[in-house]
Amino acid sequence: MTFGHGSYIDYPRWPQLAREAYSLDLSHVRENVPEYVEGIVISGMGGSGIVGDIVRDYLTFLGYDKPVIVVKDLQLPKFVANRKFLVVTVSYSGNTTETIRCLEECIRRNIPVVTVSTGGKLEELARQHSVPHVKIPKATAPRYGLPCLLYPTLRVVELVERSLASKIREHVEASIKAIEEAIEDYLTHVKELSRKLVNKLAMIYVPQPLISIGIRFKNDMNENAKQPVVVCPLPESEHNDIAIHARKHDFLEVVLVRSRSLAGTEYEKHVNAVEQILRQYGVDIHALDLKGGNVLAEIMYGITLLGMLTIDVAHLAGIDPVKIEVIDNVKKYVSK
Numbered sequence: 234m235t236f237g238h239g240s241y242i243d244y245p246r247w248p249q250l251a252r253e254a255y256s257l258d259l260s261h262v263r264e265n266v267p268e269y270v271e272g273i274v275i276s277g278m279g280g281s282g283i284v285g286d287i288v289r290d291y292l293t294f295l296g297y298d299k300p301v302i303v304v305k306d307l308q309l310p311k312f313v314a315n316r317k318f319l320v321v322t323v324s325y326s327g328n329t330t331e332t333i334r335c336l337e338e339c340i341r342r343n344i345p346v347v348t349v350s351t352g353g354k355l356e357e358l359a360r361q362h363s364v365p366h367v368k369i370p371k372a373t374a375p376r377y378g379l380p381c382l383l384y385p386t387l388r389v390v391e392l393v394e395r396s397l398a399s400k401i402r403e404h405v406e407a408s409i410k411a412i413e414e415a416i417e418d419y420l421t422h423v424k425e426l427s428r429k430l431v432n433k434l435a436m437i438y439v440p441q442p443l444i445s446i447g448i449r450f451k452n453d454m455n456e457n458a459k460q461p462v463v464v465c466p467l468p469e470s471e472h473n474d475i476a477i478h479a480r481k482h483d484f485l486e487v488v489l490v491r492s493r494s495l496a497g498t499e500y501e502k503h504v505n506a507v508e509q510i511l512r513q514y515g516v517d518i519h520a521l522d523l524k525g526g527n528v529l530a531e532i533m534y535g536i537t538l539l540g541m542l543t544i545d546v547a548h549l550a551g552i553d554p555v556k557i558e559v560i561d562n563v564k565k566y567v568s569k
């Protein structure tokens with residue numbers, strides 16, 4: 234059953250959406266962002282908020298030496314106003330209360346800000362207050378529009394951190410190829426895993442520098458399949474989550490993310506340790522080897538492949554992946 238959305242909703246057009254979104258005309262943004270910033274703040278919730286996690290992981294890996302602060306809240310940290318930060322408020326719909334509050338705070342406190350949305354209140358406020366706005370292409374729902382949200386945000390980063398621009402451009406191109414590869418790999422090698430995950434609690438062990446993959450997998454499984462997931466960052470989960478494998482839990486399935494970008498770093502040892510020890514305890518591990526050649530590409534490879542997996546889990550459970558009525562009800566309540 235595909236509930237009339239097509240098997241994988243917008244995933245087959247992610248490469249095309251990514252190219253389209255990355256090449257939007259941002260000349261009006263270039264003219265309005267500060268020439269120098271002391272850090273970047275990315276505000277957004279859920280399918281829009283993940284953009285902040287990805288950009289933080291990616292820039293940190295690149296060795297970016299300024300703070301990248303992800304705000305999934307109704308307000309910005311107080312120190313943002315006292316420093317030269319650029320805030321990017323990201324909301325697919327443009328109507329998410331928390332993100333609107335952050336934009337209003339920027340306007341009120343005169344903090345440089347760029348808005349990213351398909352329209353909505355964010356676009357309206359941006360127009361009223363001469364805030365540079367990036368109008369992005371549409372998808373079926375926010376989480377399926379990730380390329381439309383992420384790639385223009387990376388362009389904004391390029392505009393304020395010009396020395397990184399050519400590297401980011403190169404990595405973006407590789408990441409779009411990685412999305413293509415993930416779609417292919419999912420359909421040929423991974424799809425069967427969805428049968429194991431349906432109605433189970435998945436634990437995803439993921440090295441901390443790539444935590445955005447785990448967060449996104451959890452969010453996608455929650456929203457698409459209406460199932461819980463536990464995100465286990467390594468090394469922290471070596472000090473708590475892994476203890477549970479001393480007992481056998483039939484309701485659990487374990488996914489382990491392995492990265493080539495982290496080969497030769499200490500994280501590799503931690504991933505290997507968890508894999509070996511868990512196997513000794515008889516845990517059946519589903520290992521996911523990321524592809525892509527750079528960290529942004531690896532993140533988009535993992536996110537694409539696991540996202541498609543959550544859609545199959547939804548279909549196997551007889552659930553419409555697109556509908557998120559509980560979230561909609563809470564949104565209606567808080568926006569009253």
Ligand code: PA5
Pocket residue numbers: 278279280281282323324325326327328329332374375376377456557560
């Ligand atoms: O993917 C979804 O539908 C949600 O996680 C939304 O992204 C979230 O509720 C925030 O909405 P928006 O992305 O429109 O700001």
